[in-house]
Amino acid sequence: MKLIRVRALIRKETRQMLRDKSTLTLGVLLPMMLLLLFGFGLSVDVKGVHVTLARDNSSPVARDLYMNLKLSPYYFTPTIADSWHDAEAMLRSGETKAIVRVDKDDGIQIIVNGRDSNTARIMLRYLEGAVSLWSSATTQPLITAESRVWYNSALESRYFLVPGVTVLIMTLIGTLLTALVMAREWERGTYEALAATPVSRFEILIGKIVPYFALGMVGLSLCLATSAWVFDVPMRGSLALITAGSAIYLLVSLGIGLFISAVVKKQFKAGQIALIFSLLPTMMLSGFVFDLRSVPVVAYYIAHALPATWYVDMLQTLFLVGNIWLPTVRDMLVLSAFAVLLMGLAISNIRKALE
Amino acid sequence: MEATFALLAENISKSFKLNTGRTLKALDGVSVSAKAGGLTALVGPDGAGKTTFLRIVVGLLKPEGGTLSFPSMPTVDIGYMPQQFGLYEDLSVQENMDLYADLHGVMEREERYSALLAMSGMEGFRERLAGDLSGGMKQKLGLICTLIQPPKLLLLDEPTVGVDPLSRRELWKMIEQLSGGSEGMSVIISTSYMDEAEKCGEVALFFEGKVLASGPPESIRRMADGMGHIVHPAAGDTPRSLGARLLSARGVIDAVPKGGAVRFVSDGPLADEGALRGAKVESTPVGLEDGFMLLLHKTASGSSQSQDQPDDQPPKKKDETRPPPHLDSSGEFEIETQHVFRYFGSFAAVNDVSFSVRKGEVFGLLGPNGAGKTTTFRMLCGLLSASKGSLRVAGVDVGSGTSAARKEARRHIGYVAQKFALYGPLSVRENLEFFAGAYGLRGKERDRRVMDVTVNFSLRGQMDTAAGDLPGGYKRRLAMAAALMHEPSVLFLDEPTSGADPLARREFWRQISDIAEHGVTVVVTTHFMEEAEYCDRVMIQDRGRMLAIGTPAELRARVASPDATMEDAFIDIVTKARTNDEADQS
Numbered sequence: 001m002k003l004i005r006v007r008a009l010i011r012k013e014t015r016q017m018l019r020d021k022s023t024l025t026l027g028v029l030l031p032m033m034l035l036l037l038f039g040f041g042l043s044v045d046v047k048g049v050h051v052t053l054a055r056d057n058s059s060p061v062a063r064d065l066y067m068n069l070k071l072s073p074y075y076f077t078p079t080i081a082d083s084w085h086d087a088e089a090m091l092r093s094g095e096t097k098a099i100v101r102v103d104k105d106d107g108i109q110i111i112v113n114g115r116d117s118n119t120a121r122i123m124l125r126y127l128e129g130a131v132s133l134w135s136s137a138t139t140q141p142l143i144t145a146e147s148r149v150w151y152n153s154a155l156e157s158r159y160f161l162v163p164g165v166t167v168l169i170m171t172l173i174g175t176l177l178t179a180l181v182m183a184r185e186w187e188r189g190t191y192e193a194l195a196a197t198p199v200s201r202f203e204i205l206i207g208k209i210v211p212y213f214a215l216g217m218v219g220l221s222l223c224l225a226t227s228a229w230v231f232d233v234p235m236r237g238s239l240a241l242i243t244a245g246s247a248i249y250l251l252v253s254l255g256i257g258l259f260i261s262a263v264v265k266k267q268f269k270a271g272q273i274a275l276i277f278s279l280l281p282t283m284m285l286s287g288f289v290f291d292l293r294s295v296p297v298v299a300y301y302i303a304h305a306l307p308a309t310w311y312v313d314m315l316q317t318l319f320l321v322g323n324i325w326l327p328t329v330r331d332m333l334v335l336s337a338f339a340v341l342l343m344g345l346a347i348s349n350i351r352k353a354l355e
Numbered sequence: 356m357e358a359t360f361a362l363l364a365e366n367i368s369k370s371f372k373l374n375t376g377r378t379l380k381a382l383d384g385v386s387v388s389a390k391a392g393g394l395t396a397l398v399g400p401d402g403a404g405k406t407t408f409l410r411i412v413v414g415l416l417k418p419e420g421g422t423l424s425f426p427s428m429p430t431v432d433i434g435y436m437p438q439q440f441g442l443y444e445d446l447s448v449q450e451n452m453d454l455y456a457d458l459h460g461v462m463e464r465e466e467r468y469s470a471l472l473a474m475s476g477m478e479g480f481r482e483r484l485a486g487d488l489s490g491g492m493k494q495k496l497g498l499i500c501t502l503i504q505p506p507k508l509l510l511l512d513e514p515t516v517g518v519d520p521l522s523r524r525e526l527w528k529m530i531e532q533l534s535g536g537s538e539g540m541s542v543i544i545s546t547s548y549m550d551e552a553e554k555c556g557e558v559a560l561f562f563e564g565k566v567l568a569s570g571p572p573e574s575i576r577r578m579a580d581g582m583g584h585i586v587h588p589a590a591g592d593t594p595r596s597l598g599a600r601l602l603s604a605r606g607v608i609d610a611v612p613k614g615g616a617v618r619f620v621s622d623g624p625l626a627d628e629g630a631l632r633g634a635k636v637e638s639t640p641v642g643l644e645d646g647f648m649l650l651l652h653k654t655a656s657g658s659s660q661s662q663d664q665p666d667d668q669p670p671k672k673k674d675e676t677r678p679p680p681h682l683d684s685s686g687e688f689e690i691e692t693q694h695v696f697r698y699f700g701s702f703a704a705v706n707d708v709s710f711s712v713r714k715g716e717v718f719g720l721l722g723p724n725g726a727g728k729t730t731t732f733r734m735l736c737g738l739l740s741a742s743k744g745s746l747r748v749a750g751v752d753v754g755s756g757t758s759a760a761r762k763e764a765r766r767h768i769g770y771v772a773q774k775f776a777l778y779g780p781l782s783v784r785e786n787l788e789f790f791a792g793a794y795g796l797r798g799k800e801r802d803r804r805v806m807d808v809t810v811n812f813s814l815r816g817q818m819d820t821a822a823g824d825l826p827g828g829y830k831r832r833l834a835m836a837a838a839l840m841h842e843p844s845v846l847f848l849d850e851p852t853s854g855a856d857p858l859a860r861r862e863f864w865r866q867i868s869d870i871a872e873h874g875v876t877v878v879v880t881t882h883f884m885e886e887a888e889y890c891d892r893v894m895i896q897d898r899g900r901m902l903a904i905g906t907p908a909e910l911r912a913r914v915a916s917p918d919a920t921m922e923d924a925f926i927d928i929v930t931k932a933r934t935n936d937e938a939d940q941s
Contacts, residue, residue, distance in 0.1 A: 008457030012443060012450070019445045190441025193500075196413050196434075197458040 005199055009207025013181070017211055026177055027215045028222070031169040035223060038165045039158055039231045046122045051078045052096040054087035062102040068134040069100070076130070098123050100131070151320045162233045163315040164288030166223040167308055168279070170246060173216045174253025175260070175278045176271065182208060182261035182350075183270040201350045205343075209254055216250040227319075237318030241328060245318070248335045249311040253278075255342025256307075262349035282308040307338040360426045361508045361541035362389040362412065367421035369407055381407040383564040384421070389508070389543050389557065391427035394534040396552040397545040398647065399561030400856035401827050405545040406438060408561070409510045412543070425508065427541070434506030438513045440497030444486030448477065451485050451500055459504035471499045475529055490724040491522020498529060509533065511544040515551065517853060519723035520884055520922050521929060527551065547856050549644035560647055567650050575646035579620055582608070582649065583641040587616045589634045595717065595889050599868035600630040602861065609648040609861070612888040614918075615908045620645045644857065651858060688747075689714045689845055689876040690735065695744035695754065697730050704730040706899035709744075712878060712892075714844075717871050719890035720880040721925060727899040728880045729849060735878065736770050736847055737761035749844050766794075769843035773850045775834035779823025783814055783833055786822050787840070794841035808836035812866070828859045835866065839875075846870060848879040852886065864889045884922035895928055902932045 017023050051069060055062035062080070069078040079096070081087040090096040091113060101109040110127050114120040185191040194204065224242070227233040235242070256278055261270045283289065285299065286308035292300055303309045314331035317324055369382040382404045389395040397405045410416040412423065413435040425431050442451055456464045472478045475495040480488065485496060494514055501509065511530070515523045531554065534542045544555070552558045552572060559569035568575055588597045594612035601610035601619050610619035618639060625631070690712040697705040705727045712718045720728045733739040734746055737753040746754035749767035753760065778786055787808065791801045809815055812832040817825060822833060831851060838846060848867075852860045860883070867889065871877050879890070887893045887907050894904040903910055910924045919927075 002460065004460060005458050008454050012446065012454045015450060016443060016445050185441070188441060188444070189437060189439030190443060192415065192437040192439070193435075193441030193497075194458070195415055196437070197455065198460070199458050 002203070006203050006206050009199070009203060010210045013207055013211040014214075016181075017215065023177060023181075023215075027173050027219060030172065031219045031222060032226070034169060034172075035162070035165050035226050036230075038161055039226070046119055046126065047075055048077050049098060049123055049126070050096045051076045051098045051100060051127070052081050052087045052090050053078055054081045054084045054099050054101045056084060056101070056103050057106075059102070059106055061106045065100065065102065065108075065131070065134055068137075069130055072130040072133065076126075098127060100127060158231055159233050159320060160316060161288070162223075162227040162231050163319045164286070164312055166220070166227070166246070166315060167249070167286060167288055167312050168282055169219050169223055170216060170250055170311070171253050171279055171282045171308060173212065173219050174250050175257040176274045177215070178208060178212050178254050178257030179260040179270040179274040180267050181212075182258055183265055183267040186261075186265040187267055201347060205258065205347055205350060208258060209251075212254055212257075213247075213250055216254070217247070220246050220250070233319060235319055236322035237328075238323055241323060242315065242318050245311065245314050245328070245332055245335065248332060248339055249307065251339040252307045252311075252335055252342055255339060255346050258346035259342055259349060262346055281306055285309065286312045288312050307335055310334045310338075359391050360388050361391040361393075361428065362387070362543065363422075363424045363426060364388070364408070364412065365422050367408065367411060367423070368419045369404075369411060369416060370419065380564050382411070382418075385561075385564070385566050386421075387559050387566060387569065389541055391541050392534065392539045393541060393556040394530070394554070395541075395543045396555035396558045397543065397561055398547065398549070398552045398558055399567075400651070400858050401547075402563075403561035403856075404564045405561050406512055409435070409512050409543070409545060413510055428507045432507040433510060434501045434504070434508070435510045436497050436501045436512065436514060438516065440494065440500075442485040442493055442497055442500070445484060447482050447484050448488070448496055449481045451496060452503060455500040456503045461504050464503065467503055471502055474532060475499060476525065489522070491518045491526065494518055494522070494526055495529065498526070502533070505540065507541065509540050509542045511542065513545050513547065515546060515548060517724075517882065519882060520926055521723055523548075524926070527554070549642070549647065549857070553643045558643070560650055562651060562654055567654055572643045575650070576641060576643045577646070579641040579645040579649045581638070581641075582620045582622055583618065583639040583645060584621060584636050585613075585616050585618050585639040586631060586634045586636045589632050592632055592634070593891070595864075595868050595891075596872060597630075597632070597634070598889075599865045602865055604630040608652045609645065611861070611885070613885075614888070614911065620648060622649065648857070687714050688712065689716075689749060690718075690878070691745075691747045692735075692754075693745045695731075695734065695746055696742045697727075697734060697739065698742045703899050705734070705741075707744075708896070708899075708901045710894055710901065710904055712876055714876055715871060715874045716891045717867060717877045717879070717889065719887050719893035720878065720896065721884065721887055721893055722880075722896035723929065725898075726896040728896055730899075731896065732847060732849055732878075732880060736768055737764050766841065767844045769838035769841070769846040771831075771834045771838045771846070771848045771851055773853065775830050777822040777830060777834060777837070780821055782819050782821055783825070784818045786833060787814075787837060790837040790840050796841065804840055804842075808839055811839075811869075812836040827855065828862060831855070831859070831863060832866070835870075839870070843875070845876045845878065848877070850880050850882065852881060852883060860886065884925050885920065887921045887925075895925060897929050897932055898936075900932075903928050 053062055053066050053069070066078055066080055069076045081090065084101060087096070087099045087101070091099055091111070097113050099111040101111065103109065108131060110124065110131070112120045112124050112127070185194070220243070224239075228235060257274060260273050264270050264273060285292075285303040285306055287303065288308075292303050292309070295303065310331045314328055314335075317327055364385065364387045367382050367385045368380070370378050370380045373379055385404065385408060387395075387397070387408070397408065399405055407416065411418050413433050443454070446454065452464075452468055461467065469478075472481070475498070477492060477495060477499070480492065485493065488496060498511070498514065514530075515526055518526065530542060530544065533540050544551070546552060556571065557569065558572050558575060560567045560575070586597070588594055594615060594617050598610045598612050598617045598619070601607050601617060604625065606621045606623050606625060608620040608622060610617055620641065625636070688711045692711070693709045695705055695708045696703060708727075708731060720731065722728045730739065734741050734754060735748055737748070741754035744754060745752065748764050751760050751764035751767070753764045778789065781789065784805070787805045788801070791805055796804055809818070812835060814829070814832060814836060817829055822830065825833065835848075852863055855863065864886070867877055867879070881887070890907065892904065892906050893910065895902045895910070903913070907921060910928070911919050911921065914924050914927045916923065
């Protein structure tokens with residue numbers, strides 16, 4: 001390996017990267033968009049639910065409950081309907097998501113629009129909580145359960161999603177971009193000219209990795225900065241650990257991209273494969289959106305064969321819990337093993353010969 | 356003795372596994388030697404094994420058998436410029452040079468840069484992005500990058516493919532300087548141009564993975580000694596159709612129109628005197644190309660399958676005595692354009708072009724890269740609208756006309772794109788049926804037309820082959836068959852012979868000749884100047900403007916020299932116009 005050659009390759013790659021608008025769009029603009037989109041747009045929290053209070057009599061109970069819902073920590077937007085009939089019409093038209101009915105005898109019934117089962121379950125629990133809070137204030141209960149939520153005490157799904165998006169972005173930059181750039185060398189015939197120079201395949205690989213690793217780290221800093229200052233995600237673990245773990249994952253992801261393009265040699269195919277075998281599983285199976293404990297066994301094992309799963313686990317732990325050494329070190333070791341394996345595969349498939 | 360060779364390759368073999376599971380023998384016991392300090396040419400049709408051979412020499416492929424040695428080089432030092440040279444288009448000329456200098460570990464580079472840039476006439480372009488260079492300049496830059504660290508042995512794989520005649524001359528000047536220069540470089544170059552091979556000390560003729568002959572050009576030329584003839588067409592006949600008839604006559608190895616006459620090679624007296632229609636035959640000296648055609652012909656007729664010379668020749672037409680074709684001189688024009696302009700932004704890609712093409716005429720559009728040929732073409736086909744001026748094709752206004760008018764015009768137009776628009780995974784039959792359907796043919800009518808074009812283009816043996824697996828010559832035929840499916844009155848072909856070897860090109864022009872005799876107007880663009888001889892009239896374009904129009908004879912007559920070739924005429928016309936331009940500007 002000669003430094004002058006590696007430097008020349010890195011410089012060439014960096015120039016190409018900076019001049020190619022699509023690379024920068026994909027590497028910087030898209031991550032920011034994804035982060036903002038997921039951070040603000042995708043939330044599995046149930047907030048500001050529109051609830052209609054249907055009262056069948058004019059007892060003060062309904063009035064009291066209304067005030068309580070309005071002030072409850074779950075943050076409802078209640079309205080009052082003067083008849084069951086009106087309330088039902090509102091539910092039907094989608095104006096309201098749930099009805100709390102106070103009947104003639106001050107009995108209470110909760111009705112929830114169950115179309116989206118997840119949201120419905122959460123609404124139901126919130127409403128039950130609010131109602132029982134209200135009733136416990138009026139009557140003296142025998143036992144009071146004091147509940148606490150740890151690690152994400154505000155139950156903000158954003159806290160859990162934003163680290164996940166970071167994983168997605170690292171995968172995008174690492175895999176998709178490198179899969180395309182290496183395949184481009186094949187397609188444009190530049191690879192044949194390179195191969196005829198004294199350059200070794202290891203040098204070619206280093207020349208590809210360094211600039212995209214740098215771009216990935218820029219993407220990572222953007223993600224971290226956004227999560228800290230825009231979304232106020234707590235960062236309980238150390239920044240150094242987060243960075244180190246992300247760097248390892250970035251190498252894994254670069255390895256996948258280089259491996260794909262060394263094998264298929266066509267930009268279009270490389271892009272497709274990167275999307276289908278890397279980006280989609282990362283979204284669906286890494287535990288970034290869907291909790292892996294509730295997936296079927298097969299999916300569970302598939303998920304754990306994906307490097308992204310380990311990275312998601314590590315990031316969520318580091319962000320929300322803190323420096324917990326055992327799982328963090330385990331995740332890092334698994335990721336390092338993936339990195340070594342994939343880089344090895346990439347280099348053994350980048351042949352200098354054209355066979 | 357041995358030390359005088361830069362390369363001794365003996366008995367090299369190499370085969371590839373195809374996707375279909377078959378094995379292709381790319382090289383079958385090839386032996387080539389290249390003299391140190393000399394210029395050696397590898398010639399032969401596409402797919403003959405030239406590129407595979409060069410890749411083996413440079414070490415990118417491993418041979419299955421045979422030996423390679425480099426007697427004149429104590430340490431192996433080879434420079435290689437692949438066919439599609441890997442320039443980074445988003446890097447500037449300077450940055451590309453720097454990259455290759457670094458990769459080769461060249462430290463003292465500034466002097467080398469200036470020398471190479473001066474030699475190629477590219478001093479002013481250091482800051483230009485490689486992607487913005489013309490085709491010829493890209494090739495020159497590729498050569499420069501290969502030469503930054505001057506190798507002892509330089510391998511060039513078809514460096515002049517797709518390069519216009521002007522740039523081709525400049526590139527050759529560079530190559531000749533290298534091999535003859537003080538650096539004493541040995542050069543091996545593969546090419547499909549015979550005039551280039553003639554400039555080399557040694558040539559090796561590749562064919563289907565074997566070397567048919569090698570030696571000095573003179574030795575190969577001499578094989579055809581005494582076989583060269585020239586014949587002037589009788590009154591009412593044209594060189595093109597005479598040439599086509601001669602090619603199908605027995606004993607004729609090669610026939611091409613040249614300077615208003617037909618030059619042909621035959622190994623013996625002409626058996627079929629009828630093809631001449633009474634014209635008188637004189638003998639003429641032969642060249643290297645004739646020797647090659649003779650060798651190829653012998654081998655091709657011996658082996659059962661040659662890709663471009665179909666063994667299932669189109670059935671001989673019964674009306675052999677059909678009167679020679681006449682151009683419709685009634686003044687009826689199939690294509691008329693007047694003062695056509697086309698701007699892209701402020702850049703005039705086509706600048707005030709006017710011409711007309713008569714029914715049944717074969718009309719050629721010539722010009723260097725970026726001359727505006729393709730833009731002109733696209734406007735004629737109704738694929739692009741004109742910024743100004745009028746274009747009428749088959750009686751329809753396609754320039755400014757409505758989209759309905761253009762649609763109407765397309766019913767009379769057949770178009771063969773440069774990269775034949777075929778569906779690779781579909782079979783020949785499926786492709787033909789698809790195009791028939793696209794032109795609105797159904798039922799019996801469709802079957803009849805598919806049958807017709809199948810017969811006319813001798814595709815019957817390949818009906819179930821996937822189009823993507825066809826050899827180049829068959830692809831071209833299939834593309835033409837598809838374009839003629841709806842019996843258009845005008846056929847447009849964009850660079851149909853680009854990248855084709857001489858055999859395939861002869862075959863192509865014979866088909867064009869046939870099509871024209873059936874009254875179809877043919878408009879064709881080409882890089883090969885000698886192909887202009889097949890055209891009834893040609894137009895030369897450069898930098899968007901029309902420089903000259905006329906019959907090949909008229910254009911040749913513009914050059915003072917009596918035996919000027921079409922290429923001389925072309926270069927003369929283009930350089931004169933450019934010099935005038937520059938004079939106007941200063």
